Amino acid sequence: MTLPAALRPLLETTLGPGGVIAVPAALEPYERDETPGLAAAPDLVVLPRTAAEVAAVLRLATEHRFPVVPRGAGTGMSGGSVPVRGGLVLSFERMNRILEIDEPNRMAVVEPGVITGDLQAEVASRGLFYPPDPASHQFCTLGGNIAECAGGLRAVKYGVTRDYVLGLEVVLPTGEIIETGSRTLKNVAGYDLTRLIVGSEGTLGVVTRIILRLLPQPESVRTLQALFSDIRTAARAVSRIASGRILPRALELIDSGAIRAVESFLKQDVSGGAGAMIITEVDGPATATSGEIETLAEVCREAGAVSVKLARDKDEQDRIWKFRRSISPALYTIKPRKINEDIVVPPARVPDIIAEVQEIAKRHGLLIVCFGHAGDGNIHTNIMLEESERPRAELAVQEIFAAVLRMQGSISGEHGIGTSKAAYLRLEVGAQALEAMKRIKLALDPNNILNPGKIFLSAE
Ligand SMILES: Cc1cc2nc3c(=O)[nH]c(=O)nc-3n(C[C@H](O)[C@H](O)[C@H](O)COP(=O)(O)OP(=O)(O)OC[C@H]3O[C@@H](n4cnc5c(N)ncnc54)[C@H](O)[C@@H]3O)c2cc1C
Numbered sequence: 308m309t310l311p312a313a314l315r316p317l318l319e320t321t322l323g324p325g326g327v328i329a330v331p332a333a334l335e336p337y338e339r340d341e342t343p344g345l346a347a348a349p350d351l352v353v354l355p356r357t358a359a360e361v362a363a364v365l366r367l368a369t370e371h372r373f374p375v376v377p378r379g380a381g382t383g384m385s386g387g388s389v390p391v392r393g394g395l396v397l398s399f400e401r402m403n404r405i406l407e408i409d410e411p412n413r414m415a416v417v418e419p420g421v422i423t424g425d426l427q428a429e430v431a432s433r434g435l436f437y438p439p440d441p442a443s444h445q446f447c448t449l450g451g452n453i454a455e456c457a458g459g460l461r462a463v464k465y466g467v468t469r470d471y472v473l474g475l476e477v478v479l480p481t482g483e484i485i486e487t488g489s490r491t492l493k494n495v496a497g498y499d500l501t502r503l504i505v506g507s508e509g510t511l512g513v514v515t516r517i518i519l520r521l522l523p524q525p526e527s528v529r530t531l532q533a534l535f536s537d538i539r540t541a542a543r544a545v546s547r548i549a550s551g552r553i554l555p556r557a558l559e560l561i562d563s564g565a566i567r568a569v570e571s572f573l574k575q576d577v578s579g580g581a582g583a584m585i586i587t588e589v590d591g592p593a594t595a596t597s598g599e600i601e602t603l604a605e606v607c608r609e610a611g612a613v614s615v616k617l618a619r620d621k622d623e624q625d626r627i628w629k630f631r632r633s634i635s636p637a638l639y640t641i642k643p644r645k646i647n648e649d650i651v652v653p654p655a656r657v658p659d660i661i662a663e664v665q666e667i668a669k670r671h672g673l674l675i676v677c678f679g680h681a682g683d684g685n686i687h688t689n690i691m692l693e694e695s696e697r698p699r700a701e702l703a704v705q706e707i708f709a710a711v712l713r714m715q716g717s718i719s720g721e722h723g724i725g726t727s728k729a730a731y732l733r734l735e736v737g738a739q740a741l742e743a744m745k746r747i748k749l750a751l752d753p754n755n756i757l758n759p760g761k762i763f764l765s766a767e
Pocket of ligand 1: 340341376377378379380381382383384386387388399419440441442443446447448449450451452453454455456457458459460508509510512513514515635636721722758
């Protein structure tokens with residue numbers, strides 16, 4: 308779509324100096340997120356500083372019927388912030404302040420453009436803890452986390468973003484500014500609009516302020532890395548830990564493809580040729596964690612680990628987590644392209660889904676790398692491919708989703724539907740639930756201006 312030329316001066320007046328990007332070369336970074344193979348150019352990018360400015364932009368969009376696509380850091384993996392129908396990208400680079408840390412009530416109030424890791428570090432310096440921990444925390448924004456209901460490494464114990472959002476300021480697609488929730492841990496006044504907006508992928512409202520719940524910083528954290536000869540044995544160890552009496556705060560599973568990729572990426576042999584790795588971590592009082600990590604080490608050994616290493620200090624912990632966080636970039640050293648899914652199954656079914664994915668890979672002659680938050684059943688399956696393998700890879704995706712749904716899981720644990728999974732949403736939720744979702748979208752966004760082309764197929 309091309310915006311009417313008269314809109315640009317109107318937007319420049321509304322947003323003030325530096326508030327509109329129109330130079331084609333400067334628009335380029337806003338064409339894509341981290342979804343492989345997806346790009347679309349915006350007509351303009353606007354950088355609001357207040358909810359009132361966002362509201363003014365949305366009123367103009369309503370009047371002139373152009374798409375508005377909210378954008379955080381563009382680390383999304385389902386195309387959420389890609390302007391697939393052109394229009395305006397609404398970027399929150401200038402709304403990136405931590406407004407308040409309310410220590411007595413353990414809450415933080417932030418603008419949507421705050422980087423997740425910056426909030427984590429700021430609250431940690433005051434003895435507080437913001438648990439949601441997407442592996443992208445050094446780059447992604449809290450606004451993007453709210454919109455995707457981001458999960459991450461600690462979800463197995465602490466839950467996901469929705470569990471920490473107490474209230475929001477939201478600009479509706481028609482330009483009204485509303486507040487949802489409150490600064491309290493309890494609130495049942497009316498429909499839970501906070502939860503409706505969390506995970507709505509920037510399609511129902513634009514988040515302009517966020518009230519987050521914080522916890523006390525745990526006194527101690529202990530980390531363990533265990534190596535296994537093969538992924539199936541490691542997956543069985545995962546389900547033993549997940550069903551045991553100790554609740555780890557992270558329980559990650561990494562297969563041989565991912566291990567080899569990271570070893571070559573970091574130029575280090577960490578595993579001595581192992582076929583799978585588990586990283587697990589406990590937190591709490593020091594008197595408890597030292598016994599707990601020893602118990603988890605024993606569970607790994609009994610399940611068949613060939614080696615178990617307990618991190619002795621923070622440096623060793625950081626090295627272990629650096630290995631895990633390097634997987635995504637390292638995978639591109641294997642093949643030029645990937646199709647990345649983030650399926651989730653009930654935790655006890657992790658060994659079954661791993662076995663099923665291996666069968667599917669074999670059947671189609673594909674390399675499928677599996678890693679991820681296995682403690683909560685969320686496995687990132689990455690089909691690594693040359694372009695010529697894409698038709699087979701797409702068949703494999705369908706078979707993986709069918710297996711996940713048979714196991715009563717979900718096609719997306721944390722990356723969202725966006726454009727990349729829109730074709731499959733009906734399979735999971737059914738026609739009537741999909742209709743109910745569309746009616747909610749229509750009620751809040753009658754002109755379909757906010758992030759159109761996401762979640763729902765255009766033809767539906
Ligand atoms: C290496 C890597 C590791 C990752 N690991 C994880 C992980 O462990 N767990 C996980 O959950 N995800 C993970 N992700 C995915 C991604 O980081 C998350 O989805 C994150 O929440 C996106 O944040 P963002 O700021 O980049 O948002 P963007 O990608 O810019 O946008 C994501 C969605 O949010 C919407 N949006 C952004 N800001 C607003 C706003 N203010 N109001 C309304 N809608 C808005 C956009 O329209 C879009 O639909 C990973 C990504 C990478 C690249």
